[in-house]
Amino acid sequence: MKKHCKVLVIGAGPGGYVAAIRAGQLGLDTIIVESGNPGGTCLNVGCIPSKAMIHAATRFEELSKHADGAHMGISIASQPQLDMAGVVEWKDGIVSKLTNGIGQLLKKAKVERVQGWAKFRDGKTCDVETADGVITISAEHVILANGSTSTELPFMPYGGNVISSTEALQLTEVPENLVVVGAGYIGLEMGMAMRKLGANVTFVEALDRILPIYDKEMTRPIEMWLKKHKVVVNLQAKAKGVVEKDGSTWLQYVDKDGNDQEILANKVLVTVGRKPNTQGWGLENMCVDMDGPFVKVDNQCRTSMAHVWAIGDLVGEPLLAHKASAQGEMVTELIAGQRRVFDPVAIPAVCFTEPEICGVGLTPDEAKAEGIDVITGKFPFAASGRALAMDAGSDGGFVRVTARKDNHVIVGIHAVGAHVSELSGEFALALEMGARLEDIAGTIHVHPTLTEGSFEAALATLGHAIHI
Incomplete structure (x- = not known):
């Protein structure tokens, strides 16, 4: 069978499906090809299920507090019971x-879905292996939204008790001893969730700090939580492999002093990053230029081949779902004749750790490294009525604003604390609109809310905070 369309989208993740829906809205004849369920890694085995798991783990930990004695005047008669299989079933229901x-939504936008694995013959033609046979699809425009996959360590391949975040989200029993290789955002999110559910958790991280994309001031509250919850963090430690001894799995690693060590592990969760999906679908037949492991694109997501576009994780950092969605929408509007470029002032990033971290723009150190003379101000959530009323003001969290000293234009806003992910939109909007400190300070924020933190931090940067 042969098909032809105006726009062919490969991959139905947050970049691909948004591109296809927008193309359909613009009246473009569109086909989207996906081998699995729509939503990609983010929806099926990433962003959404992991946040559901984190929420369930937090709820379990909170109930346990009430069973240990009266907390906030509330107590329960016995410890809560955990049915991990039930948690997975609930999480899977949300994903479904x-x-x-x-x-x-794709149907509403009149987008044709083809389920199968696409392999390109050339830049505009691919063969899709479906359950009903091979379909050959040719298109005027191709949008590559193939996404990324977990990076596997060559000396410790996935299988058995060595798992990726995908398998971690399907565990029907909490491992007694979990070792996490890599203390970036994925490892910390999953490791902290498992600790809340009762696992003994140990981290093995090759660098000298956790969450290296954030400065130490931001990660200090997370380090406090790890220490309080007896989570062992081995920094400057390099994993070597796993061995089976006496029916148990042991992770072998070299510590910061160069000594060989072993840790007992029921499961070893490897979270050392992600890599673009560039293999197995005929990229080599498309004659597009590469930028290291990524597909090279310009500021409109055009590849070196005419009418072939690439978006999302396939084109480089940051590997974030919301970046992919924004690029997908832009590309289809370009195909429809609109004028667009991908030039965000900043792309917000959130880490759903305990507590959460949210960052947009430059940190003070990054700004100084670029030669920008800055002023900063912080507001601690310990002084926030809303945070205290949610039993969330004692985790060391705060909002920090960084602005140019000469004209007060904000170049970065960062926060750490309970629920700060919900502040990311305000932070990003401030930078995108070129806001100055006076703009935030002059905007009336609802009391009591966590958003008052950015208001007070702006006031603090100006030198006249009210509540600290």
């Missing part, structure tokens, strides 16, 4: 609801 929703 959302994937079905994407299917309906």
